[in-house]
Amino acid sequence: MALQISATNPEHPVLLLELPWHLPLEEWPEEYLVPLPRGISRHVVRYARAGDEVIAVKELAERPALREYELLRDLDRLGIPAVDPLAVVTGRADAEDGPLESVLVTRHLGGSMPYRSMFETTMRPATMHRLMDALAVLLVRLHLAGFAWGDCSLSNTLFRRDAGAYAAYLVDAETGDLHAQLSSGQRDYDLDLARVNISGELLDLEASGALHPSVDPIEFGMEICARYGRLWEELTRTSVYPAGKYHYIERRIRRLNDLGFDVAEMQIEHAPNGDTVTFVPKVVDAGHHQRQLLRLTGLDTEENQARRLLNDLESWMATQDDYAPGDPLGARPEVLAHRWVRDVFRPTVRAVPLQMRGSMDPAEIYHELLEHRWYLSERAQHDIGLDTAVQDYITNILPQARETLQPSPSAD
Incomplete structure (x- = not known):
């Protein structure tokens, strides 16, 4: 059988041909390899260079290699x-034409580390909590997408620093299975495997003296279950709020943001006892806010400003009669976003006198007004509306801010 390279990019087969596929992976010469830390794996794994890219090469049988790919x-x-x-590289043979196992080729995740490399120096418990958080977030995202991992563990995960926290990436999908939706039993099975695997991995570290003495491996294994449960509940429950209680929705959005997630859909429904808001949170890619806001509205802002404005835009769109997600007859998001800029964003910003804005740009002014409305609504226990918030902000907040920024009189 001839050597075959099935690749996602037509350029990759040419680059990969330069590697010594006629040798078992364990025997590859150092000149092809990149000395990066490797985690524990049931298969032989090596890092190599293909052109300008660093790749991970895993040796396994053809069928599981194609399936994981x-x-x-x-x-x-x-x-x-x-x-x-x-x-995926199949049809490998050695110099005597003896068959060799197929290999799966993946791109090395820059800046990532296997967990054992992170424990080369004793890791503080606070850092370990962040690792558990990152792994729980990954497992929730997989389950929301309908992916049953089948072997969630620290060994099958890579960790990368992400703005002071950690982001977790799946590195081994060999035992996984993709469904339209997971049952509670499938999720519980994955979670129980994660608990057992993580406790076992930490017990192994404890035996080698690499675990902080205050860390209980069994308790840390249980922690991912608790963290997972909080995330899953926040992301999947559908809440119904009475009309006029929109600050409750804002509270829910903030909780989701604090957990690292965002909002993708809300719906207004009419009920016999008055309008209600059904709030359905969904997962969206991190770091997308600036691009999405620019695409929808033409507003070019900082990331946190964009997140805040998008939340307000989504809430406002849900109140519009022609907003119907998934309905081809409903107004497109771009049309509604343009209307929001024209009818809400610009008039609100213009209500703040130019001489009182200081160095704040329009996006920052609007962000400040939304924050002030949230504070006043929480205090009043009902939504006070944007117009009231603007007037209170102009009357009570901006004058104090200007006084704070005034230079102190020099002493004679």
Whole structure:
């Protein structure tokens, strides 16, 4: 059987041909390899260089290699944090024409570390909590996408620093399975495996003296279950709020943001006892806010400003009669966003006198007004409306801010 390279990019087969596929992976010469830390794996794994890219090469049988390759491609299309599949190499043979195992080729995740490398120096418990948080977030995202991992563990995960916290990436999808939706039993099975695997991995570290003495491996294994449960509840429950209680929705959005998630859909429904708001949170890719706001509105802002404005835009769109997600007869989001800029954003910003704005740009002014409305609504226990918030902000907040910024009189 001739050597075959199935790749996602037509350029990759040419680059990969330069590697010594006629040798077992364990025997590859150092000149092809990149000395990066590797985690524990049931298969032989090596890092190598292909052109300008660093790749991970895993040796395994042909059928599981092809299956994992397709699963990783599915996860990539779903926007799930996982290693990037590049190719599968089959039909390998040695110099005597003896068969060699196939290999799966993935792109090395820059800046990532396997968990054992992170424990080369004793890790503080606070840092370990952040690792558990990152792994729980990954597992929730996989389950929301319908992916049953089948072997969630620290060993099958790569961790990368993300703005002071950690982001977790799936690195081994060999035991996974993709469904339209997971049952509670499938999720519980994955979660129980994670608990057992993580406790076992930490017990192994404890035995080698690499675990902080205050860390209980069993308790840390249980922690991912608790963290997962809080995330899953916040992301999947559908809440119904009475009309006029929109600050409750804002509270829910803030909780989701604090957990690292965002809002993708809200719906207004009419009920016999008055209008209600059904709030359905969904997962969206992190770091998308600036691009999305610019695409929808033409407003070019900082990331946190964009997140705040998008939340307000989504809430406002849900109140519009022609807002019907998924309905081809409903107004497109771009049309509604343009209307929001024209009828809400610009008039609100213009209500703040130019001489009182100081160095604040329009997006920052609007952000400040939304924050003030949230504070006043929480205090009043009902939504006070944007117009009232603007007037109170102009009367009570801006004058104090200007006084604070005034230079102190010099002493004679």
